[in-house]
Amino acid sequence: MKKYILTLFIAVFYLPAYCQSNSAEKVYTIEAGKIKAHVQPTMYGIFFEDINMGADGGVYAELVKNRSFEFKEPLMAWNELKQDGANGSILILNRGAVNPDNPKFIHVTSRSVKGYGLSNEGFHGMGIKKDDQYNFSVLAKQAMGSNVSLQIELINSKGEVIGSTSVTPSSKEWRKYAASFTAKETEPKASLKVLLKGAGSIDLDMVSLFPQDTWKQRPGGLRADLVQKLADMKPGFLRFPGGCIVEGRELDTRYQWKKTIGDVANRRMIINRWNTEFAHRPAPDYYQSFGLGFLEYFEIAEDIGASPLPIINCGMACQFNTCELVPVNQLGPYVQDALDLIEFANGSIHTKWGKKRAGLGHPAPFNLKMLGVGNEQWGEQYIERYKIFEKAIHAKYPQIKLVSSLGPFPGGDIFNFANETFRKLKASILDEHYYASPKWFLQNVKRYDNYDRNGPKIFAGEYAAQSVSTGSPENKNNWECAMAEAAFMTGLERNADVVSMASYAPLFANVEGWQWTPDLIWFDNLRSYGTPNYYVQQLYSLNKGTDVVPLTLNNETVTGQDGCFGTAALDMHTHELIIKMVNTGKEEQSADFVVNGIKMGSTGTMTLLQSDDLTSVNSLDKPLTVSPLKSEILFNDNHVKLRLKPYSFSVIRVKMAD
Numbered sequence: 001m002k003k004y005i006l007t008l009f010i011a012v013f014y015l016p017a018y019c020q021s022n023s024a025e026k027v028y029t030i031e032a033g034k035i036k037a038h039v040q041p042t043m044y045g046i047f048f049e050d051i052n053m054g055a056d057g058g059v060y061a062e063l064v065k066n067r068s069f070e071f072k073e074p075l076m077a078w079n080e081l082k083q084d085g086a087n088g089s090i091l092i093l094n095r096g097a098v099n100p101d102n103p104k105f106i107h108v109t110s111r112s113v114k115g116y117g118l119s120n121e122g123f124h125g126m127g128i129k130k131d132d133q134y135n136f137s138v139l140a141k142q143a144m145g146s147n148v149s150l151q152i153e154l155i156n157s158k159g160e161v162i163g164s165t166s167v168t169p170s171s172k173e174w175r176k177y178a179a180s181f182t183a184k185e186t187e188p189k190a191s192l193k194v195l196l197k198g199a200g201s202i203d204l205d206m207v208s209l210f211p212q213d214t215w216k217q218r219p220g221g222l223r224a225d226l227v228q229k230l231a232d233m234k235p236g237f238l239r240f241p242g243g244c245i246v247e248g249r250e251l252d253t254r255y256q257w258k259k260t261i262g263d264v265a266n267r268r269m270i271i272n273r274w275n276t277e278f279a280h281r282p283a284p285d286y287y288q289s290f291g292l293g294f295l296e297y298f299e300i301a302e303d304i305g306a307s308p309l310p311i312i313n314c315g316m317a318c319q320f321n322t323c324e325l326v327p328v329n330q331l332g333p334y335v336q337d338a339l340d341l342i343e344f345a346n347g348s349i350h351t352k353w354g355k356k357r358a359g360l361g362h363p364a365p366f367n368l369k370m371l372g373v374g375n376e377q378w379g380e381q382y383i384e385r386y387k388i389f390e391k392a393i394h395a396k397y398p399q400i401k402l403v404s405s406l407g408p409f410p411g412g413d414i415f416n417f418a419n420e421t422f423r424k425l426k427a428s429i430l431d432e433h434y435y436a437s438p439k440w441f442l443q444n445v446k447r448y449d450n451y452d453r454n455g456p457k458i459f460a461g462e463y464a465a466q467s468v469s470t471g472s473p474e475n476k477n478n479w480e481c482a483m484a485e486a487a488f489m490t491g492l493e494r495n496a497d498v499v500s501m502a503s504y505a506p507l508f509a510n511v512e513g514w515q516w517t518p519d520l521i522w523f524d525n526l527r528s529y530g531t532p533n534y535y536v537q538q539l540y541s542l543n544k545g546t547d548v549v550p551l552t553l554n555n556e557t558v559t560g561q562d563g564c565f566g567t568a569a570l571d572m573h574t575h576e577l578i579i580k581m582v583n584t585g586k587e588e589q590s591a592d593f594v595v596n597g598i599k600m601g602s603t604g605t606m607t608l609l610q611s612d613d614l615t616s617v618n619s620l621d622k623p624l625t626v627s628p629l630k631s632e633i634l635f636n637d638n639h640v641k642l643r644l645k646p647y648s649f650s651v652i653r654v655k656m657a658d
């Protein structure tokens, strides 16, 4: 009797635990013949915003900070030089009446034969590479009676010259002068000297230094290593230019695309809203030169095969800040900007804006298909304005799909109101944002399971797991967060009939100039690295497949049983089955995958992203601590036995036999 009671006790209290034992092999079934959903080619994309010195001081390769003296402090980043007792003066002049887009310039007078001038500190220094060519340029105007030339020197952190050239401005009118030179040394923290040779005065503006070696070698272009990291993700879309940047802290500082195209000297520089946003991360030197402007955004998207998704201001400044609104009867110019943008992207060269695009060197259209109306807007005011944009845009361009914002949070009153309203309006694409804990990501893997299959598509436009809390400067791009995102993304893929696009946020961060963490890719002046989160995004994008098929355990979707999350898809282009499994538990799991419906080949690959330590991060010095490792696996008679390592994300690819 005693023995019976003991056995019963064990059965009741310990059997469930035994059944869940991680050593017990789980049999996962894949019904490869039953297609559940098509995966959009746009599914995994990227979201670029000029935050964390992502553009100026980041991917835009300009090395001179405040090149046009348009910062609020016109000489910020510049230092007066008086070498060997030289003397002179620097005046700030303003020609706003004749040049409103670039009003300020400097009038430099040297009273010595040499040694007077100024130096620029760059963006936390300038990253210079040995033997690379550097292109200096300046707008200059000799003063009456002057004939000074400019000695240009790159200086390393020891104060030595590591590259030099000179230019001799010849005109008494504004002209551009340029010269190139080769750097003798690699230096992460160089500065640039501009010294006057000869006594006299000269006016200077747009003092610029670029590496020759930019992305696709474009003059005045983008940092090749950073764009390469984007290209390596093969993103389906590029959402740009923000983010709150689009809205502006106030309407005056909103993003206006027309002011970001054409000659860089005429792209009016404005403050970056992240300059002042976080009291704990002030960035007084953060401005937007718009050297990376709308043409460049469209070009990068084209280069890396991503569908462009521009976001336009809808007459609302950031609702976390001033909430300034344009009265609805005065929205005309804002709506016109949207219409003109579509024409700029897609119009023939015989249209006004298509001709403009062609004049900028891109006669072929950019094939714009989507446009975001507002960033993280909410409330009645948004809906009121959105409707006006929607009517005007669809009257002229019915084929353009509009992205509507569901606000900054994934639930609550703001979200529910927008969600219900846009569904009634039969909106095309709803943009949801979630910055939340890793736990939230695991718990929300079924978020889309019950969404209306016939309603609007979902764009997970901004998301990232926060290791501490949203906005905390202590947030880390650690493996716990990346793994939680990988687990959550099984839910995106499983629901690919509803979720058509997804992008991590933010994209870039300068290790010395960031405001927001976590971020996908970090960099300094010479180096960059992908975070564990980057590799998660990349693995999803490179292995997205074309058609989702059921992956089940005991007839249930794999959504956290014993800490495991999974999804499966076919890739009809490569004729492969792709299985993604995330084991968020600390124990290894034995798994037998049985494939029904399609005859599988016998060999495949498994790409593993794993760390035993949930706090693991990558860094500039150790960029590959958490990075993918590929190995061969064997399929036997349509099944494969795998050991899913603790804290791991595995991507399995195997060819179909027939």
Ligand code: AHR
Pocket: 049, 051, 242, 243, 244, 245, 375, 376, 408, 462, 505, 506, 516
């Ligand atoms: O990604 C950082 C910010 O987060 C974006 O600018 C904004 O859209 C969101 O609130």
